[in-house]
Amino acid sequence: MTSIPKDFKxxxxxxxxxxxxCAVGLARSGIQVDVFESAQKFEEIGAGVGLGPNAVxxxxxLGVLEAVLRHADSPxxxxxPFRFLAGVGKHEHVYLASTGKSAPLFSVVTQQHSRLFRPxxxxxxxxxxxxxxxxxxxxxVSISDSNSGTHLLHFEGGLVxxxxxxxxxxxxxSVIRSFVDPEKSSRVVYVxxxxxxxxxxxxxLDHAGVKTDLTTHxxxxxxxxxxxxxxxxxxxxxxxxxxxxxxxxxxxGSVTVPLPWSRPASQDEMLEVYSGWGDDAxxxxxxxxxxxxxxxxxxxxxxxxxxxxxxxLVGDAAHAMLPHLAAxxxxxxxxxxxxxxxxxxxxxxxxxxxxxxxxYNNIRVPRANMIIQRSFDMGKIYQGYRDTEDSTPxxxxxxxxxxEPVWHHDLAREVASVVKDIYGGQxxxx
Numbered sequence: 001m002t003s004i005p006k007d008f009k010x011x012x013x014x015x016x017x018x019x020x021x022c023a024v025g026l027a028r029s030g031i032q033v034d035v036f037e038s039a040q041k042f043e044e045i046g047a048g049v050g051l052g053p054n055a056v057x058x059x060x061x062l063g064v065l066e067a068v069l070r071h072a073d074s075p076x077x078x079x080x081p082f083r084f085l086a087g088v089g090k091h092e093h094v095y096l097a098s099t100g101k102s103a104p105l106f107s108v109v110t111q112q113h114s115r116l117f118r119p120x121x122x123x124x125x126x127x128x129x130x131x132x133x134x135x136x137x138x139x140x141v142s143i144s145d146s147n148s149g150t151h152l153l154h155f156e157g158g159l160v161x162x163x164x165x166x167x168x169x170x171x172x173x174s175v176i177r178s179f180v181d182p183e184k185s186s187r188v189v190y191v192x193x194x195x196x197x198x199x200x201x202x203x204x205l206d207h208a209g210v211k212t213d214l215t216t217h218x219x220x221x222x223x224x225x226x227x228x229x230x231x232x233x234x235x236x237x238x239x240x241x242x243x244x245x246x247x248x249x250x251x252x253g254s255v256t257v258p259l260p261w262s263r264p265a266s267q268d269e270m271l272e273v274y275s276g277w278g279d280d281a282x283x284x285x286x287x288x289x290x291x292x293x294x295x296x297x298x299x300x301x302x303x304x305x306x307x308x309x310x311x312x313l314v315g316d317a318a319h320a321m322l323p324h325l326a327a328x329x330x331x332x333x334x335x336x337x338x339x340x341x342x343x344x345x346x347x348x349x350x351x352x353x354x355x356x357x358x359x360y361n362n363i364r365v366p367r368a369n370m371i372i373q374r375s376f377d378m379g380k381i382y383q384g385y386r387d388t389e390d391s392t393p394x395x396x397x398x399x400x401x402x403x404e405p406v407w408h409h410d411l412a413r414e415v416a417s418v419v420k421d422i423y424g425g426q427x428x429x430x
Contacts, residue, residue, distance in 0.1 A: 003030030008350040010034075010343075011153055011161055013140045013176050014169035015042060017121055018315035018332040022167060024128045025062050025336060029344030034161065036153065038139040038170075042122045050218070050231070052407040055330030058337040061412055064125060071120040080217055080231075084399065087223035087277045088387050091212060094222060095396045097403075140170065143179040143311060151310060164350055165357075166311045167339070169332075172297060174317035180308040186299050188320060189253035193246040193296040193379070196270045198288040199238045208287050212280045214239050221281055222385035222395065226274065228281060241288065244296070244324075245273045246383055257295045265293035298322050298376070302369040306335075307357045314339060319368040324378040327406050331368045334411055338363050341415050347423050359418050363411075371406055378402055 010026055012019045015037030026033045059065040081097035139156045146152050146162060153161045168176025172188055202214055212219070218231035226245035233240050270291050274281065299320045306313040315332030342348065342356045381398045385391050 003028065003344070004346070005030045006032070006343075006349065008032075008164035008353060009162075010165045010167060011036065011151075011163035012167045012169055013153065014171060014174075014315075014317070015039070015134060015136075016169060016171065016315070017329065018336055019167075019169035020122060020125050020129070020134075021059075021062065021064065021333065022169060022314060022336045022340065023133065024064060024125050025340030026343060027129055027133070028063070029340065031343060034133050034135060034163070036135050036138040036140060036155070036161070038137070040136055042126075050326035050329075051333075052327065052330050052403070054407050054409060054411065055333045058330070058333040058411065061337050062333075062340060064128070067124040067128065068121060071124045082220055083217040084220045084222055084395070085212070086385065086387070086392075087221040087226070087228060087274075087281050089278050091221070091278045091280055092392065094385070094392050095399050096217075097399075140175050143176065145309075164310060165343075165353060168311065168313045168317045169315050170317050172299075172316045172320040174313065176311060177303075177313060177317050179311050180306065180313055181303055182308075186301055186303045187253075188297045189300045190255050190257045191246070191252050191296050191298060191322065191376075192248070192250045192255060193244055193322075194273075195294040195296055196241075196243045196265060196273075196288070196291040197294060198241045198291050199233070200241060200284075200287055201237065202232070202239050204287055205239065205284055208283050210280050210283050220382060221277075222382050223277065224386055225383050227379075227382035227385075228274075228284075230284070241284065242323075243270070243274070243285075244379070244383075246379070248383075253300060257297075261295045261297065263293050265291050267291065269293075296322060298372065302372050304365070305361055306365055307361045310353055310357065312339065312357055312360060318364070319372055321372040321375045322379055323375070324382060325371065325375040325403070325406060327371050327375060330406070331371055335364055335368070337411060338415055342419070345419060345423065352422075355422060359422060363414060363418060367409065374402065374406065 006029070008031070010031055010033045012023055012033060012035045015035050019035055023033050023035045056065065059068060084095040086092040086094055138159065140153055141156055142154045143166065144152045144154065150162050150164050151166050153163065153166065166176065168174050168180070170176055205214060214230050215232045215236045219229070221228040225248050226243070229242040231240055232238070267289055270288065271285060274285055297320065302319060306318045314335035316328065318335060319331060321328050339360055342360055348356055381395065385395050
């Protein structure tokens with residue numbers, strides 16, 4: 001069914017997962033949209049993205065889940081509960097999340113290649129949108145206001161683009177955020193955590209003598225001021241390895257890390273950080289010959305608003321968070337779901353955009369900012385484990401219930417209720 005064209009134009013800065021998803025959703029509602037991406041093509045570094053049920057529901061609500069799954073190894077998302085074990089000693093079992101409502105479900109909806117989640121996602125979405133609206137090698141440097149009340153995007157090289165509404169999907173180092181938050185009340189800060197990352201085939205780890213089952217469940221190896229995540233990707237052909245160690249003696253935000261925030265690292269450096277850990281963890285890390293080293297940052301304090309005038313933020317531009325709940329991408333997808341449903345409503349037009357953006361802000365700011373804090377707190381739980389008799393039951397107690405507010409919020413109902421308040425009538429199914 002063809003939607004009636006809207007009387008406003010949208011420009012999206014950032015052609016990542018959230019940016020392209022938003023473009024598809026808006027175009028389907030008859031909204032003229034242009035996407036500006038600084039890279040030469042769609043690309044991403046990373047082995048896979050974990051999605052909770054909330055993220056899967058958002059994709060389904062936007063009508064793209066089936067298309068994404070057609071590019072996956074499995075026709076349905078794989079929902080795997082995390083298993084937690086001690087990083088030290090004999091790797092004592094700490095916790096296995098139940099398969100009930102409060103379980104942390106690790107849904108990897110596409111795992112075909114070591115760097116494929118985002119490319120596969122884009123492969124699924126690209127046929128759904130006119131390629132002429134995607135503009136590569138366009139680096140936005142600022143926003144200004146026009147005399148007619150619209151916004152002007154300024155790009156390197158002098159290009160200027162005018163739009164009624166601008167959506168900033170340009171990531172943690174967002175340029176658009178500087179317009180939404182001109183006083184810089186929130187800033188990207190280093191949390192004194194370093195992550196070493198690599199991909200290894202499970203056969204290599206088996207041959208090296210790792211006895212822990214790395215393919216049945218995603219694993220979180222917990223310890224004092226450090227933890228380790230492992231999970232299978234590429235249909236169990238590779239194991240993604242992500243470590244995290246924190247200097248808890250240094251105040252968050254007191255250290256500035258120069259760019260780039262991702263660099264090559266030595267194996268010796270990584271092994272020194274994890275000295276004293278158990279045999280399997282040590283053996284696993286010894287197989288990583290050339291780890292990459294990432295300096296973890298997040299937005300702190302969180303933004304009080306994701307909107308200023310007719311400029312709105314989504315994804316990491318709005319609420320860059322730590323990865324400890326595997327919730328960042330899912331929150332970006334929720335942003336897009338809400339924004340597309342509100343902007344795409346038949347009664348939404350240029351005259352009521354301010355009302356719509358206020359509604360988006362009211363829905364998204366409290367929820368996403370809550371998850372920023374929860375993700376930070378979860379890192380404290382992972383890295384609060386001590387090799388003591390009471391540490392396992394205490395960690396179990398702290399882990400219980402951490403995921404339920406993230407994974408099982410009924411966002412569609414919340415949006416339907418807001419739409420009813422704005423336009424009247426009965427709550428509609430979204």
